Amino acid sequence: MAQIPAEESQPEPKRARRGFHPTLSLLEEDKMGTTQPHDDALVITFRIRDYDVKRVMVDGGSAVKVIYLDLYKGLGLKPEDLTPHSFPLMRFDGKLVIPKGMIRLPIQTGPKVVEVNFIVVDTYFPYTAIVERP
Template sequence: MNVISGGSDICGTSYSESKGNAKATKVEKPERPKKTMTLPKEADVLFNDEDWDNIQDPHHEGLIITLYVGNYFVRRILVDNGSSVNIILLDTLKRMKILESKIVSQYSVLVGFSGEANSTVGEIKLLVYIEGVNSTHKVYVIDELTSFNVILGRPWIHDMKAVP
């Protein structure tokens, strides 16, 4: 499994530069107030013993789900907490009959876990529906072959207040 992470081409500074700057400033952080959140009962996700039947090595498999994205039922969506961006394949958008004119041309370079660089075609805002929650997310469009139609990274995970 590859992990996508933004590099210096995206944010302007490298990880080591950011870490060095943080150490040099050493600013005391004020204590944050604790946030509490209660979810309605229908938002609970429960697992039973039958869910363990086909798992050979628990807790080592990727979280692959199916959701409504842009009003289409999309399969093979990887929820990847190692990815700093949300990604969709250009081919998936075409199969969803979303026009390429809806893609905002924004050239970016995404750097993978092994150091390989992939350029984006652009970005698009898509509606993602999950159990009563509709939310719009910025998704980078790539024209590459991957095993997944969509990769939902930390931006989506954090917006959903989820723990994969």
């Protein structure tokens, strides 16, 4: 059996681990220049489905992970990629929104890749996604 030279071998793709819950933490030096305590939104960049997605809001009070329809389409996903999800959600302004569906997507936070169930909604929001804070 022939051996493949190291420069031709392909690295194994990263696989998502189920049950892994990434932890986001800040160091003391990250707080420099801020007023404490604060109630500002934490907005970060996540790697979702091999794309760097900016303006992801981390919400400690969110019970679900949400992506907005513009991001869903921007990731090249189609309506047939969704699974049904019809439980209404409450927007920040108190209005109800009916989800388009749900999709499981890989996200990367640091060296780890995990799969996350996102609920897709068609409504305006200045962020591209909302994730919960553990």
